[in-house]
Amino acid sequence: MGMAQKQDVLRLPAERLYAEELEALKEADKEAKPAGWQLSPKSVLTFITGGQAGARTIAPKYIGNKRLVEMAIATLLTDRALLLIGEPGTAKSWLSENLAAAIHGDSSKVIQGTAGTTEEHVRYSWNYAMLLAQGPSDQALVRSPIFRAMECGGIARFEEISRCASEVQDALISILSEKTIAIPELNREAAAERGFSIIATANTRDRGVNEMSAALKRRFNIVVLPAPSSLETEIDIVRRRVSEISSNYELRAAQPDDDTITKVVTIFRELRSGTTLEGKEKVKPPTGVISTAEAISLLTGSMALAGSFGDGKISDEDVAAGLQGAIVKDEEKDRLAWKEYLENVMKKRGASWRSLYGACSEMNR
Numbered sequence: 001m002g003m004a005q006k007q008d009v010l011r012l013p014a015e016r017l018y019a020e021e022l023e024a025l026k027e028a029d030k031e032a033k034p035a036g037w038q039l040s041p042k043s044v045l046t047f048i049t050g051g052q053a054g055a056r057t058i059a060p061k062y063i064g065n066k067r068l069v070e071m072a073i074a075t076l077l078t079d080r081a082l083l084l085i086g087e088p089g090t091a092k093s094w095l096s097e098n099l100a101a102a103i104h105g106d107s108s109k110v111i112q113g114t115a116g117t118t119e120e121h122v123r124y125s126w127n128y129a130m131l132l133a134q135g136p137s138d139q140a141l142v143r144s145p146i147f148r149a150m151e152c153g154g155i156a157r158f159e160e161i162s163r164c165a166s167e168v169q170d171a172l173i174s175i176l177s178e179k180t181i182a183i184p185e186l187n188r189e190a191a192a193e194r195g196f197s198i199i200a201t202a203n204t205r206d207r208g209v210n211e212m213s214a215a216l217k218r219r220f221n222i223v224v225l226p227a228p229s230s231l232e233t234e235i236d237i238v239r240r241r242v243s244e245i246s247s248n249y250e251l252r253a254a255q256p257d258d259d260t261i262t263k264v265v266t267i268f269r270e271l272r273s274g275t276t277l278e279g280k281e282k283v284k285p286p287t288g289v290i291s292t293a294e295a296i297s298l299l300t301g302s303m304a305l306a307g308s309f310g311d312g313k314i315s316d317e318d319v320a321a322g323l324q325g326a327i328v329k330d331e332e333k334d335r336l337a338w339k340e341y342l343e344n345v346m347k348k349r350g351a352s353w354r355s356l357y358g359a360c361s362e363m364n365r
Helices: 019-028 039-047 066-077 090-103 127-133 145-153 165-180 231-251 259-273 292-308 314-329 330-343 351-363
Strands: 052-055 056-059 081-086 110-112 124-126 141-143 155-159 181-182 187-189 198-203 219-224
Touching: 019 039, 019 052, 019 056, 019 090, 039 052, 039 066, 039 090, 066 090, 066 219, 081 181, 081 259, 090 198, 110 127, 110 145, 110 231, 110 259, 124 127, 141 145, 141 314, 145 155, 145 198, 165 181, 165 198, 165 314, 181 219, 231 259, 259 292, 259 314, 259 330, 292 314, 314 330, 314 351, 330 351
Parallel strands: 081 198, 081 219, 110 155, 155 198
Antiparallel strands: 052 056, 124 141, 181 187
16 A cells, blocks of 8 residues: 555554555565564665665655664664664654564554553553453453564564653563563563564653663663754755645645745754854744754644635745744743844844744734
8 A cells, every 4th residue: 555545544654654665675675684574674774764676766764864774773683672862853753663664564563651651551461351250361461562562573662761750661671681571470471573672762852851770771772863964954854744744634735835944944943053054143942842843743734724724825924823833832931032033033134034024023922
């Protein structure tokens, strides 16, 4: 099922969204495949960073340092788990999902880390009706995504691991060390099939929420994903993802033009770094996260506005509404920081920025 075929679901997993690309890579793949992998490491790299599979062009899923992707894939070839760390919006989850899709054709075995995640979510729980009726049995066992990945030699994903309590995180230590889950109620251990691994993600903004223990960190190979290195790279990422997402949502609006994308990305980069791109003027950053992911959401939201309430072409008023929502998170502080940026930076940028400046000023009154 390829990208061209529409589904009545809000979001397709990567293995279904890019099914045709994965099929083309399988057919063209002549390299040796590790145990449990559907593609060779080189084909996984092509799927993630783009290239050719026979006559088919493979679109890049992650735009950034290729060496980091090679390190991530090489980690999954060993018995080490992979930890992707970075600022919000550095495509940690997106890379995690696409790696799992390319390697095993299944990115669905996911634990979403929250303050409410328990040890049962990591290991197993019970169907209590069956447990009361017949006692502990294999049928009554409710396997976690990690447990299921171990049984089939697949990859489990653990999103935002640092948002979980320390004791929940530490439930992973024995799994990563012994590659087994003990089930004392059934007097047995479940052992991992070859190919099993875990890809975890952690947010640098969440450091201090629940700091990972040194013992757990030692069991991961850590790859740090940086924010996009240049304006051009970030514009390219935003353009590609807005196109994909808006196509999936069938938004009845034209894609944002390059000028609009450049302006949004410029504003975000300057607010994120605390200085203008040319480095001439300091900028007061807002309290919230001004990430690439936020820029993508802002532009798809602007397309939805333009398609439903405008003429189908993104206007400066649509972008201004999106910027207001993305930047002004803490009402008073952020409103003042945004006003300062508008007056000290955007207002002085000349005629091409005047219309957007006016729309933003009107929205931020």
